[in-house]
Amino acid sequence: MTTLGINPIACEAHGLCAELFPEWIALDEWGYPIIDERPIPAGLLDHARRAADACPTLALKLQSKRRSDLEGHA
Amino acid sequence: MSDGTTLPRLLSNAGPADPASLDRHLAVHGRTVLPSRRGVSDLIETVKRSGLRGRGGSGFPAGLKMQAVAAAPRRRRRVVVANGAEGEPASLKDDALLTRSPHLVLDGIAVAALAVDADEALLCVKAGPESPAHLLERAIAERSPIDRVIPSVVEVPNDYLIGEESALMNFLNTGRALPTFVPPRPFERGVGGRPTLVQNVETLAHLALIARHGAEWFRGVGVGDDPGSILITISGAVGAPGLYEIPGGMPLGALVDHVGGYSGPVQALLVGGYAGSWFSPERAGQLPLGHAAMRARGGTLGPGVLTVLSAGACGVAETARISRHLADHSAGQCGPCAFGLPSIADALERIAEGTGEPGAHRWIEHWSAQVSGRGACHHPDGAVRMVASALLLFADDVTRHETGDSCVATATERRTPADSFPPGSTRR
Numbered sequence: 037m038t039t040l041g042i043n044p045i046a047c048e049a050h051g052l053c054a055e056l057f058p059e060w061i062a063l064d065e066w067g068y069p070i071i072d073e074r075p076i077p078a079g080l081l082d083h084a085r086r087a088a089d090a091c092p093t094l095a096l097k098l099q100s101k102r103r104s105d106l107e108g109h110a
Numbered sequence: 111m112s113d114g115t116t117l118p119r120l121l122s123n124a125g126p127a128d129p130a131s132l133d134r135h136l137a138v139h140g141r142t143v144l145p146s147r148r149g150v151s152d153l154i155e156t157v158k159r160s161g162l163r164g165r166g167g168s169g170f171p172a173g174l175k176m177q178a179v180a181a182a183p184r185r186r187r188r189v190v191v192a193n194g195a196e197g198e199p200a201s202l203k204d205d206a207l208l209t210r211s212p213h214l215v216l217d218g219i220a221v222a223a224l225a226v227d228a229d230e231a232l233l234c235v236k237a238g239p240e241s242p243a244h245l246l247e248r249a250i251a252e253r254s255p256i257d258r259v260i261p262s263v264v265e266v267p268n269d270y271l272i273g274e275e276s277a278l279m280n281f282l283n284t285g286r287a288l289p290t291f292v293p294p295r296p297f298e299r300g301v302g303g304r305p306t307l308v309q310n311v312e313t314l315a316h317l318a319l320i321a322r323h324g325a326e327w328f329r330g331v332g333v334g335d336d337p338g339s340i341l342i343t344i345s346g347a348v349g350a351p352g353l354y355e356i357p358g359g360m361p362l363g364a365l366v367d368h369v370g371g372y373s374g375p376v377q378a379l380l381v382g383g384y385a386g387s388w389f390s391p392e393r394a395g396q397l398p399l400g401h402a403a404m405r406a407r408g409g410t411l412g413p414g415v416l417t418v419l420s421a422g423a424c425g426v427a428e429t430a431r432i433s434r435h436l437a438d439h440s441a442g443q444c445g446p447c448a449f450g451l452p453s454i455a456d457a458l459e460r461i462a463e464g465t466g467e468p469g470a471h472r473w474i475e476h477w478s479a480q481v482s483g484r485g486a487c488h489h490p491d492g493a494v495r496m497v498a499s500a501l502l503l504f505a506d507d508v509t510r511h512e513t514g515d516s517c518v519a520t521a522t523e524r525r526t527p528a529d530s531f532p533p534g535s536t537r538r
Contacts, residue, residue, distance in 0.1 A: 044444035068445035
């Protein structure tokens, strides 16, 4: 399972991620990304990868989790 | 000291004698007990059995933390960091421990260093004119023949965020007191990238006594998930504000009785410090003062700080002031916190001054939802929780302010919680 995670310190609100993957990423009123935390459906993975690659500060990352990791998260 | 049910434990070093004196410390607390190499795992089990929770604000079980650092790969050199640089404005406990019972803290550091096999220890204190560094260095020098690891005293900025573990680590590593995006956590990579045990100085003081007297002794006061004693700073509209050592789980109302009761009509209590929650006096009276108990009720004990707001003050104005303090102390690294907290503080100030429009509090709810969970640390989450509890408790006042009515208190001068301490009010 793959999710999109963000490092909020590295993020500088360039907004490229939301432009490339609006199905999953919205911008708050200050321009910072609000990211859907669910596992990304297979059909959208390419968009997710492009969005992470486009981030100028490398703040956005694809994260692979085993199902057990996700369920154990408090 | 052998009777497990008497208090005080940590603050029993009262009196005019020199607090740096090792002899005086040993006379009060008995010989320092240190585990042998082989006894280390027994000690960690004892700490786990004692149920000691971190007293810096997290309430995290100390034994588990020690176990995690001790479990680092053998070849990696470990570090103990004692955090005595409390950044919570209204808290007195770390300063009091360091200046009244420094050897208890230093014993705790020695025990912790042995438990995790650390070869370095740092004792962090607030920089400034009242820094206890000198006193601590004298105490350290006096005991250097018996300490395997000689702690270094490090002065850190007097800043709210220094209570945040990653900010303290970052300061020690780079000189910048800014939170970092965890992981890795300090027990894996902390000071200099080494496995690091970070504990509040109060936690270490309790550890020193547990090493001497055992887990059952520690549990001789306190209840259930909050065993042992806890240092509580109570300020505001009570007879005798100051620092007190209480049994874990003591009902807040019983502590109020103990400190001379309320000094007049009271409208609210802030429990857990600036990132805590507001409660009505009726509800607050029944709150058990313990980390686990407060968490179970959706609140936090934090660093053990209680502020009592008199009926003559303005809850909205106090909340606005605290919210502004939290906004000012954002590290400014994460957009939602850097923008959201000032927006919330602005709105609260306008409401308090009676210049906000009707329904302004809905903006606060909106921004709070945008901010929660979207920072690298929990600073914005604490601010949002404090404000949410205020909007609930002071709902009538908010409505009155929004419709242009001001309350009597808005015109009066605001006081910081620390201002409400008479001089010399730190007490047992």
